[in-house]
Amino acid sequence: MSAGTPRSWLHPISLSKDGLTGRAALCLSEADPAQAAMPQSPHCDLLHDNERRRLDEMRFERRRDSYWLGRCCAKRALAAIRDIAPQRIEIASGVWGQPIVVGEVPGQPVQVSISHSAAIGAAVAFDAAFPMGVDVESPDSVARLDPARWSCEEERRQWLSGDDALLPALLWSAKEAVAKVLHSGLSAPPELLRIERLREDAGLWRYGFRHLPHVEGLTLPHQGQVLSLAFPKDSLDVGQIRGLSGLAKAGDRPRVVFMFSGQGSQYYQMGRELFEHDPIFAEHMRHGARTLERLSGVDLLQVIYAGGRPKTEPFVELGHTHPALFLIQYALARTLLDKGVRPDLLLGASLGEFVAIAVAEAVPFEQAAGMVLEHARLVAKHSPRGAMIAVLASPELYRSEPRxxxxxxxxxxxxxRHFVIALPLDTRLEVKRILAEHGVSHQELPVQYAFHSSQMDRVCSEYALRMAGVAPRPPRWPVLSCASGAYLGGDLADHLARLARAPIDFRATVQRLLSQGDCLLLDLGPSGTLATHARYGHATDAGFKAVSAMTPFGNDVYTLNQTLDAFAAL
Structure with missing residues (x-):
């Protein structure tokens, strides 16, 4: 990383309560004490002109560093839930000193909460409908404070009478976080912020507030500090935060991303060697195939593996390829999870988003499988036959060529240097002739329909009706969409209904991902195409590694072991 650049971790959060859904993102940054947090740092590119001036006016280095670190966190968190240019947004101060987001931010109102302790900064950006507060504290700093000034008698008797150095910091941090929700600071009477129902839950501390029944909180250790979040009660699935306890031990470990691909990456015999030699993968394939056969009447294992069809024979029957891609990627993800590989987030491209939401447990496997089958049925019913062509040239060729x-x-x-076009069958020869005129290489994909084009309009309209009853759960891991470039939230049904129509921008999605920190990208698609795209598109970026867990070239067991080794080396 560049000198003066803080190491950062970004954690998207889905929120829902009483039929209302929202998004948030938690950013943690750690400045290297051996590096100076100077105004000339590359990360001053995140600052608004007013913030730069305010930074220049600060006399004390410690105050400058904490201000700079907090703004870095806040801008990254905001960029994770809104499409913004960070330097055009100002984090100003309200009359009570609370941070206020000023500037043009698309979508619903959004706000932030900021904290810092020693060389660690934290910020949470959130939809304003779901007020949140964040706080990070050093146990040593809290130990020097008189508990009688910030806690009530019952809290001191119940939790502060022993010699546990963590509990005072935990209680102080929890009160700071909820005070930020109230915009009161710790000037509020200790009794008002009184904590109750404090309990440890698998590495987290969870609690409520006696006089604020609509708010709850959680605290976890991070880099020798304690980190607390306060949020509306029952709005956040705590499972989303558990990954942070692993993050807290990971230092600057790159985030692990499972990537799932869509139509065009399938072939007969995909994963056969792994199916024959890895009992975990085979069991997940058999279990998923039984579910899909019950729903569709088709034995996918027979379709994929029986008959001795070569890999080079086109595998294009949509009623088979849609569920086959869903099955094999889900089984591979479950295999990696069973072998101890834990992702920090999931990335879906086209059909791969259905796999991602199933792996993330936003919807049960059987329900997601039914959604995939219904999607294939509607495409076959309503969409005319079409084609898709991969072009090895800059997308500017498409934008500048009127034909x-x-x-x-x-x-x-x-x-x-790679884009994909969708087209009706009757224009295929003319399009190929134009591409040949420009001297660019191109390859027709093994699909029978023009996905991500206007030929999907009728499909999307009817599929939206079918999806109306889908009620997703908060995902176990955040899911990043290559169609929207955003993390999936409570509008999942509406998003999936439009998925076959919206163009895919894998390039911009990966760029956004890498801008938020280093990554290990694990491609779980059967052809390894997403890993290949990432390597070609970001060959000069030192902050990532892309690995294919399966390819068409055989050696499935060796390739999977290479994937496991890449994770173990983090």
Whole structure:
């Protein structure tokens, strides 16, 4: 990393309560004490002009460092839930000193909460409908304070009478976090912020507040500090935060991302060697295939593996390829989880988003499988036959060539020299002739429909009706969409209904991911195409590694072991 640049971790959060859904993102940054947090740091690019001036006016270095670190966290967190240019947004101060987001932010109102302790900064950005507070504290600093000034008698008798150095910091931090929700600070009487129902829960401390029954909180250790979040009661699945306890021990470990691909990456015999030699993978394949056969009447294992069909034979029957891609990627993800690989987030491209939400347990496997089958049925019923062509050239070729605009649609951008077009069958020969005129290599994908184009409009309209009853749970891991470039939230049903229509921008999605910290990208698609796109598109970036867990070239067991080794080396 650049000198003066803090190491950062970003953790998206889904919120829901009483039919209302929202998004939040928690950012933690750790400045290297051996490096100076100077105004000339590259991360001053995150600051608004007013924030730069305020930083220049600060006389004391410690105050400058904490201000700079807190703004870095807040801008990253905001960028995770809104499409913003950070330097155009100002985090100003309200009349009580609370941070206020000033500037043009698209969507619903959004706010932030900021904290810092020693060289660690924290910020949570959240939809304003779900007020939140964050606090990070050093146990040593809290130990020097008189508990009688900030706690009530019952709290001191119940939790502060022993010699546990963590509990005073935990209680202080919890009160600071909820005070930020109230915008009161610890000037509020200790009794008002009185903590109750304090209990340890698998590495986290959870609690409520006696006089604030609509708020709850959690605290966990992080880098020798304690980190607390306060939020509306019953709005946050705590399972989303458990990954942070692993993050707290991980130092600057890159985030692990499971990536799932869509149509065009399938082939006969995919994963066969692994199916024959890895009993964990085989069991997940068999279990999923039984569920899909019960729903569709088709034995997918027979379709994929029986008959001795070569890998080179086109595998294009949509009623088979849709569920086959869903099954094999889900089984591979479950295999990695069973072998101890834990992702920090999931990334879905096109059909891969259905896999991601199933792996994340936002919807049960059987329900997600039914959604995939219904999607295939509606595409076959309502969409005319079409084609998709991968083009090895800059997407600017499509934008600057009017004949391509007339004959086809831009379906996806994978890296700066690779894009995909979707088109009706009757324009295929003319489009290929135009591409040949420009001297660019291209390859038709093994699909029978023009996904991510206007040919999907009727499909999306009817699929939206089918999805109306879907009620997702908060995902176990955040799910990042290559269609929207955002993390999936409570509007999951509406998003999936539009998924086949929206163009895929894998390039921008990965760029956004890498801008938020280093990553290990694990491609769980059967062809390893997403890992290939990432390597070509970001060959000069030192902050990531892309690994294919399966390829069409065989050696499935060896390839999976290489994936396990990449995770173990973190």
């Amino acid at each position: 391509l605009h007339r004959l086809c649609e831009l379906a996806g951008e994978n890296f700066d």
